Amino acid sequence: MSADTLNLAAEGGGGLFTPGGxxxxxxxxxxxxxxxxxWGDYSEALPYTSGITKYVILLLxxxxxxxxxxWWTSRKLSVVPDRRQSILELVVLFVRDQISRPMIGxxxxxxxxxxxxxxLFIFAMNVxxxxxxxxxxxxxxxxxxxxLALVIYITFITVGIRSQGFTHxxxxxxxPSGAPGWILPLLVPIEILSNFIIRPATHAIRLFATMFAGHLLLATFAAGGWYMFNPAAGPLYGTISVLFSGSALLAFIIFTAFELVIMFLQAFVFTLLAALYIGQAQEAH
Incomplete structure (x- = not known):
């Protein structure tokens, strides 16, 4: 939002029903x-910090x-797990039974x-x-x-070479197995493009695009709700503005809960695809 909108909001409401607002x-x-x-006067005293953005801080x-x-869930491992260890085991078993073994065995x-x-890392970054x-x-x-997609890309190629040998x-x-020789000049470039260019690109873009769109929608609900909140507009318009703002707030809360589910699913899908690529690299086609 612009500085004028923020100033108006700070004076007691959003711009809805405000003449000339x-x-x-x-x-x-x-x-x-x-x-x-x-960092002001400390910029020169703190080398390599001039490019630090909010993303870097949130990554840390x-x-x-x-x-x-x-660390907290694994610092006292025992045969009979306590509550903290049980939480870690739930996460590990979930990844093993729902991702690793179905995709790799x-x-x-x-x-x-x-x-x-x-x-865990992707989910934490999403949250x-x-x-x-x-x-x-x-x-x-x-x-x-x-x-992250590059890390998985290097990993599954390395796994494939170690498991099958470079040439194989x-x-x-x-x-493609069983394809007639006359069609290989067409299929081979497609397979190279699909397996070594499109695959890592879509692996990254899927996660990025979902989080980008979801956060932009949440920000729109929040900004719109604040803009419509203008109880100083009079008994009628003020009431209407509060109702509009409340509707936006309700939508924001509902979509935030939905977005949390999406964040979990995107971490799941990214990890699932990573396991799929590793599993495929281990086996000869």
Whole structure:
């Protein structure tokens, strides 16, 4: 929102029904591009900090939450688990039974540390979007999903080479089994594009686009609700504005709960696809 809109809101309400008041300005994509923080007189004394943005801080917060969770739930492991260890076991069993084994089989158990960490890390980065005063999912910046997709990309290629050998893996990945030789000049470029370019791109973009769109919608509900809240507009218009604002607030609360489910599902889907790619790389086609 513009400075004029914020000033009007601070004086006792939004701009709805305010004669000469500012029009509603929906949040723009600019909310996803926070400016680097300025450290004032300390900028020169703190090298390599001039490019720190809100994303970097939230990334550190999400990482700290995951590390703390893993430490807190595993610091006193025992045969008979206590409540903290039981929470960790629930997460590990969920990833194992719903992601790893369906996609990779029993052989996938050795990748559980990677998959559990990936699932928790993505979920923590997503949840930053609904925590008060933070309210920006780290994964709404494409560079972070792209970095994770790159890690999985390197991982499944490495697994494929180790499991099948360099020549056998790449031949199996780009030459469809049983395809007649005359059609290979058409199929091979398609398989290369699909397996080694489109696959990692869609792996990252799916997570990014969902978090980007969801957060923008939440911000629109919040800004619209605040803009419509104008009880000073008089008995009639003030009441109408409060009703409108309350409707927007209710929609915001409902969609926030829905967005939390989406955040969980996106962490699940990203991890599921990672397990699928690793599983495919292990087996000859």
């Amino acid at each position: 500012p029009g509603f300005e929906a949040p723009s994509v600019g909310i996803f591009f926070p400016s680097p923080w300025s 917060v999400a990482t700290s939450l995951v590390v703390f969770f893993l 029993v052989k996938g158990d050795k990748y559980l540390p990677l998959l559990v960490s990936l699932f 930053m979007g609904i925590i008060p005063f933070l309210q920006l999912p780290v994964t709404s910046n494409l560079s972070y999903p792209a970095g 893996y790449f031949k199996g990945a780009v030459v």
